[in-house]
Amino acid sequence: MREWPDEPEGSMIRVVLVDDQPIVRAGVGRILGHEDGFEIVAECGDGREALAAVSEHRPDVVLMDIRMPVMDGVEATREISRLADPPPVLVLTTFDEDDVLWGAIEAGVSGFLLKDASADDLIAATRAVAAGGAWFDRSVAPRVLEAYRGRVAPANRERQRLEQLTERENAVLRLMARGAANQEISQALHVSEATVKSHIGAIFAKLGVRDRAAAIVFAFDHGVVAIGEDPREH
Known part of the structure; x- marks a missing residue:
């Protein structure tokens, strides 16, 4: 040197x-x-x-x-x-x-x-x-x-979708991802099943997914929940 x-x-x-x-x-x-x-x-x-x-x-x-x-x-x-x-x-x-x-x-x-x-x-x-x-x-x-457009930019856009979710919608998504049915989500969050269905509709729209399975995959792919995690702890 x-x-x-x-x-x-x-x-x-x-x-x-x-x-x-x-x-x-x-x-x-x-x-x-x-x-x-x-x-x-x-x-x-x-x-x-x-x-x-x-x-x-x-x-x-x-x-x-x-x-x-x-x-x-x-x-x-x-x-x-x-x-x-x-x-x-x-x-x-x-x-x-x-x-x-x-x-x-x-x-x-x-x-x-x-x-x-x-x-x-x-x-x-x-x-x-x-x-x-x-x-x-x-x-x-x-x-x-090219790499930015193909990988980084889409990832950023997907993170922005998650940021659109309200705190209650995040909670619903977490419970959905762990396999909870609407009735179980309703009981866990102390809201009506109609309210749960409304939240789920909003989640589908904000995440750009068509059904419950796609929303669950999205949640795992983007770290909303981890395998083996109990969402009721949050």
């Missing part, structure tokens, strides 16, 4: 640079210069060195390679994310395979940039991530958006 003078200058963005190739660190260091508002506070050759540098220097952003000896960039990012007030991590890598991309995202990176990116993109990405934003290389952005 090579360290640089740890003396912030005004509003300089303080960077820890992590890459096992000295020539890459040298090139990035020339791009992220003082004239553009950056200060490289430490250079590291592997993820373990990066952890020590982050703890010591408290940088604004970490530029992280992925494939390195001792500790790779994914594991280092995962460890950094567990620190108190961790800095954001921008991956800078040669590899754009799915396992590298999703491994980095799941570890908690805020950005993903390929090493063949332009100097302007490197500067812009580092600034964006240091400021709390996100940046994805244009070559991987379509895959990230």
